[in-house]
């Protein structure tokens with residue numbers, strides 16, 4: 001059975017592909033706004049919105065969606081609007097720790113489940129020249145918090161506590177647990193019932 005990834009994120013596609021999940025990509029437009037100020041609730045709500053919008057197109061589909069934000073000083077940072085906002089975000093993150101939240105939603109027809117993961121990321125102190133260099137790469141423009149840990153952004157990161165893949169946009173072990181809670185195999189040869197088992 002093929003999964004539907006309700007996400008345009010190339011990172012999420014890459015991660016699912018790396019573990020051998022059979023899936024297609026299908027996205028539907030949803031608002032990225034939420035009234036939720038609690039980041040763990042907000043990312044789950046947004047992931048559920050993305051997944052439900054795709055369920056309108058494929059009511060019987062098995063759907064995976066996710067949403068990632070960065071939190072610092074009680075503020076939630078999404079993707080920067082432009083290069084100058086990206087630079088501002090990086091200035092806020094330099095030389096300290098922030099927390100990345102990713103919410104994941106899994107839908108199978110009318111059944112739904114969601115969860116989240118939080119990872120603390122510590123940036124090293126960065127000079128103004130380094131901040132400007134990174135912002136000018138444009139790499140952070142389509143990423144929450146304005147950086148990508150898996151690309152040149154790795155040069156900004158001193159250390160992390162928690163799931164690395166959560167920072168990239170899809171916490172894989174959390175996703176596996178959510179699929180198992182719905183009794184659905186994420187990777188078929190991992191979760192197929194053993195032969196001879198009832």
Ligand SMILES: Cc1cn([C@H]2C[C@H](O)[C@@H](COP(=O)(O)OP(=O)(O)OP(=O)(O)O)O2)c(=O)[nH]c1=O
Pocket residue numbers: 006007008009010011012027050066067068069070079100142143144145147148149150153167168169
């Ligand atoms: C912090 C961080 C975020 N990101 C990315 C993951 C997400 O793709 C993106 C956060 O934006 P999202 O709104 O979560 O996702 P998206 O707009 O890319 O895709 P879609 O809504 O269609 O699912 O930031 C990284 O790739 N690396 C990082 O280090």
